[in-house]
Amino acid sequence: MDLNSLISILLGGMAAGMVLFIVSVGLSVTMGLMGFVNLAHGGFAMLGGYAIVLSMKHWGLPFPAALAFGFFAVAGVSVVLERLLYAPLYRATELDQVLLTIGLAFVMIATVTLSVGPETQTVELPEWLRGQTDLGLLQYRTYSLVLILAGTALMIALWLGFERTRIGARIRAAVDNRRMAQSMGVDVGRLFTLTFAFGSGLAAIGGGLGAEILGLDPQYPFRYLAYFLIVVAVGGLGRISGVFFAAIVIGVLDFVLKIYFPKGGTLFIYALALILLLARPQGLFGKKGAQ
């Protein structure tokens, strides 16, 4: 294998990894914060994808504006859902949370199927994102490069916000020890609402950005659920950099395996996740005892 194809495989895998990162990062933080098993997270990504694609198609919004619209629309919806449905079950058992969120995902799937239809949606990328960019060594798809840049920028911004701001410090404190943070005067409930909305908004953007790679149809929430959960579990709960690296590793692995073992490449991903989680239940990058 020559250098060019190696680089192009790496870039393709990284672009997919960035989508995984953007969708999963909110899940990681909210699960770490409240210990809430949110199996409906992929549903928020799907809703966002639909909001973005449809607002471009019907209202003629430009791509960046549609992304912003998707973010705020889904963040708004998720605040309502969080207050109404999630909040009563913070202290409930895992089983109740699993049931609630599976139910919510079903409702989202059915709602989209009823209102939009079961067919796959396609994204009309703007002119400046189509085509190839000359990287010197090789030509590569502009959109994938933009995805990698955007994902990396988001990762740095989130990391700065997480590590260097007061609200980030509160979130970290609450993830590590909720009770202690609460007794120091952190309103964990409101913090959670905010983080949840922000995370769902990011998932929405991920759904829109990733529609090109992952596709977009009503079955989206369950089809990729295992991937999102694996990224979060491998990355470690509430660890932004962990989720980032885990997403890239899984994105690249999945990309490579799909090329060389098109029939059963995902088998290795599941096997790898299985072995990894057995060896380190707190995730590859998680702190011991954070679970």
Place this chain on the structure above:
Amino acid sequence: MNAATELARRHRLRWWEALPWIASLACFFAFPNYLAFATQVLITILFALSLDLVLGYAGIVTLGHAAFFGAGAYTVGMLAMHLGWNEPFSGLLAAALVAGAIGLASGLVLLRTHGLALLMLTLCTMALLEQAANMGAAWTGGFDGMPGLSFSKILGLFGFDVLYYRSQYLYALAVLFVCFAIVRTLIYSSFGQSLTGIRENLLRMHAVGAPVRARQVLAYTISAALAGVAGALFTQANGYVSIQAVLGLERSAGIMIVLILGGYGRLYGAFVGAIVYMLLEHLLAKAYPTAWQLGLGVTLIAVALFARNGVIGMFDALRRRLDGPA
């Protein structure tokens, strides 16, 4: 009645426990045209019952229980396809052994974890089997599965009829009865009591010196074997096996929904849940698939928020209210 005598009498057979079996036999004569559907209900009851042992009694939340159903279904299917091993009862036994072995092996390593890691690990185990079934096309038939399997006559007397499901129904009913008797005995044994103890207060069970891990692994293994029997029944009764039908997250989530609807941790929850769910699915899902999904979702949300003990739990609450404050 004081608590001690009540506890001691709990395992006694009550008169109404005969009702489900009388009703099932009555169904055989009353609805000869619906036996194909009724057989699927019986299989679902057995599958839900096996899940109840881990979820309801041992308190292990798993997203991968379909792995064992699928293992049993594929065991019987592959034995019949490649070795010509068509005898039904020994097929069930083989399925139970294979599924139980997978349950034991995965339980030994998986049950060391808890919470999100355990959820993920059970999900990964099932996804692994699903991919394996997809990949090993030479053995498993890959994506298409194995259609058109045939099995020899039950006890050499009653053949499986594809149209009317008469022998399938009675066969499934007999197997369900035996499995139910096993589960019921287990639940009311000291083993079952210690499982409930582990579910209710893990710390205390550790403190009193109960072998918590060993009990959980044993429960997981038995449950896996029973799920394997249910899967084997599915293959034998329907004469085919495919990934879509026996494996996958939908199947795992579906059986969980069945059990939750009926009420978990209460033996007969599996019966009520399977009948209610399958009837509703039969009536609604074919005609209005999207509305069915919407209704299912709303029901799940309502169950999680308001009715955590399922249909039987709702009746219990109603009875308590009618009896007045104790």
